Amino acid sequence: MSQQIGRKLIRLAAGVGLLIGGGCSAVGPGTGRDYAPEVFMDEGGVSKDIPETLAGQYLAGRHALREEDTEQAYRFFYKAYSGNDQDALLRDYTFRSALANGNMQTALTLAQKILQEDNRDNEMARLVVILNAIKEGRTEEAYGELQKVDPRGINILLKPVLSAWVLLASSEQAAAIESLDQLDRYDGFKLLKSYHLALLAHQAGMVDLAAEQYEAALKGPSGQSVRLVQSYGTFLIETGRADDARKLFEDYKKRFPQSPTINKLLELVGDGKSINPLISNPLEGAAEALYSSAAIIGQEQASSTAITMAYFALMLRPDLTVANVLLAELFEDRDQDEKALEYYERVPEKSPYFLNAQIRVAWLKYKLGQEDNALASVKKLAKENPAEIEPLIVLADMSRDRKDWGGAARAYSKAIDNIGDAKGRLWSLLYARGIAYERMKVWEKAEADLLAALELRPDHPQILNYLGYSWADRGEKLDEAKKLLIKAVSLRPQDGYIVDSLGWLYYRVEDFRNATLQLEKAVSLQPEDPTINDHLGDAYWRVGRKDEARYQWQRALWLEPEPDQIPLIQNKLKNGLPPIDQKTK
Secondary structure, three states: HHHHHHHHHHHHHHHHHHHOOOOOOOEEEEOOOOOOEEEEEEOOOOOOEOOHHHHHHHHHHHHHHHHOOOHHHHHHHHHHHHHHOHHHHHHHHHHHHHHHHHOHHHHHHHHHHHHHHHOOOOHHHHHHHHHHHHOOHHHHHHHHHOOOOOOOOOHHHHHHHHHHHHHHOOOOOOHHHHHHHHHHOOOHHHHOOOHHHHHHHHHOOHHHHHHHHHHHOOOOHHHHHHHHHHHHHHHHHHOHHHHHHHHHHHHHHHOOOOOOOHHHHHHHOOOOOOOOOOOOOHHHHHHHHHHHHHHHHOOOOOHHHHHHHHHHHHHHHOOOOOHHHHHHHHHHOOOOOOHHHHHOOOOOOOOOOOHHHHHHHHHHHHOOOOOOHHEEEEEHHHHHHOOHHHHHHHHHHHHHOOOOHHHHHHHHHHHHHHOOOOHHHHHHHHHHHHHHHHHOOHHHHHHHHHHHHHHHOOOOHHHHHHHHHHHHOOOOOOHHHHHHHHHHHOOOOOOOHHHHHHHHHHOOOHHHHHHHHHHHHHHHOOOOOOOOHHHHHHHHHHHHOOHHHHHHHHHHHOOOOHHHHHHHHHHHHHHHHHHHHOOOO
């Protein structure tokens, strides 16, 4: 029966797919919606609720999964499975959606049933069961199940590392170290092995081995990991080397001056206070292994797997703040702002990450339409943390988004005054303030800021572009502007805005042929921008292509330009451009 229901679902899915693909759907391109309406209105105005069906819930769940809307996917699949709990296909999809959405208790219940009744080779279901056994201290069972895991994909890393921590929990230190030796089979895992071996040896009290492996791990890319530096520093303090720990933290701060963790650790060391170890027991070691895997995978843009690994880490250690922060960042990268907000709000006040999390909360609330609340929050954070520049930068960005250029300039100025150890960010603040001044029509200050930013970052294409375009648009320093814009285009040849700037420079120097060539390319790269289309219209008019010019101007109006540009474009549509010797543009 189970397989029969599954086959029916697949046939139904295929049938609906043919209807949609054949263009017979009443919803789709041109309607402004890609989902079925909640009610259907016939010509007589009679409405009927569309009944929920197994196939509908299944298809909606599949679509939601493809769109990475895990919350809706879980809702659809769980509802379908609740009425059909003998179907293996629905059970598998409900398990997958529960896992993807962080519903770990449901995922565990389904994983146990999958392994018992359906598919004993389901690696993800097996991993959930293993983690539950680790969490409950059933180490022998966990180790036995780990040996059944096929070392493919992420399990190449997880199987030996989790096995090592399970063995350490059973006081089998030699076997734990031997388990990590399995990482030697794969190229590129040498430094990663050193990191995990250092953590394990530290926890086991194997001082010489821990010191050796911490030093080895520190030499590779993992040396940039704040978690490694934190754990090694704690180890150094525990072994009577507090001065070495302080130097380790200070060296890290030179590279990453705004690290909240390292700044907090330096404060504690300076006050002679104790520092809690990164890992206090093997369970936390296993959670750390899952978190570090999530962080590594997240850097490779495999966000779905990284999210699942972070959920696994929280399954073992619900208080692991860095896992919540990582989840928030991953959801923010996906533009899933509400879910990102949920995880940032889980960061406790005592955490070094609390201030940054509250800043992100304010920004996300702003994006979600809670502008007054967000502005009040970030102003409060700026007032309560006068030495911090981050709240000021976010306040400035919010002001800039609201076109409050004066407010933006003031906030950027305060951030610049408080720059402290974050001198590496000075160029971006000068650049942003220069834009604000330019929009305020305070060109002298804008030019000074843009030139100062360019001096700090002479090859930055956006600075080159903004300064060069501003000069071109003002008809000033055109030779210098040309050099800047040619350089910017060489650095970013596929950026339509930068190519437009070069085209506009040619227009301003009355090289209309080259202006047309560049502006045509800019429109092909950025077809939806009204200003670029307007510029191309002007260039077409100057080379005698007047019908095409009017088309581009009309297109610019369709694309909703800034309000002050609308009457200017309308006038060009009506009257064209004046002769060269009479032009006002």
